[in-house]
Amino acid sequence: MSNFLFEGGYGFYVWSATAISVIALGLATAVTLNAYRKAKRALAELEGKR
Numbered sequence: 385m386s387n388f389l390f391e392g393g394y395g396f397y398v399w400s401a402t403a404i405s406v407i408a409l410g411l412a413t414a415v416t417l418n419a420y421r422k423a424k425r426a427l428a429e430l431e432g433k434r
Contacts, residue, residue, distance in 0.1 A: 391398045 389395055389399075
């Protein structure tokens with residue numbers, strides 16, 4: 385198990401890059417969902433004013 389975690393001496397680089405990627409993808413997903421909800425609300429408001 386420790387060989388897996390240390391990745392041949394590059395464990396810090398591998399796991400930090402993985403963590404940064406997961407965080408970035410999570411933030412991108414959150415921003416996208418927030419924009420979608422905002423656009424959906426704006427559309428519902430516009431359709432209601434016709």
